[in-house]
Amino acid sequence: MSAGGPGERLAFVLHDMFAVPFDEIARVVDRTPAATRQLANRARRRVRGADPDPGPDHARRREVVDAFLAAARGGDFEALVAVLDPDVVVRSDAGAGGAGMSIVARGAEAVARRAMMFAPFARSSQRALAGGEPAVVSMREGGRLSVMVFTIEWGRIVALSVTEDPAHLPGLDLTVLDG
16 A cells, blocks of 8 residues: 555655655645645655555566666666666756756666766665656755656666656656665
């Protein structure tokens, strides 16, 4: 069983995983701080029940994400290229006020170079599912939340979608995973 609606999940993740105060989360989910605290409490009660059922190939996809994170954390460019499809594409919403998703990198080497810049955030990241797809949640500079959703085919990352715009975060159907 996962946390309820997107607002519940977001309040839970921001508060419990990244220690963001409820008054700041309230602005993101467009609720009062008291209502936001209730959202997080409800989500906390739900996730105590059981882990989400991520599907049959979850273990393999998790291995690919783990390899990506390990390579990014360790600054291992060759390992990053190895886990990426040669035609991988990274799309980003460009943060607050972004006008939809735009391509920011294409090709394994270009994406690996961008992932090397991700290394400081990879150290504090948490594995997650976003709409059932493997994802990573990280806290960026200035306390901004970043969610990276992976599309994996044949054991390689073929696409990454990076969401940083607070307006887009509640719609991600986010569930943080243990370990």
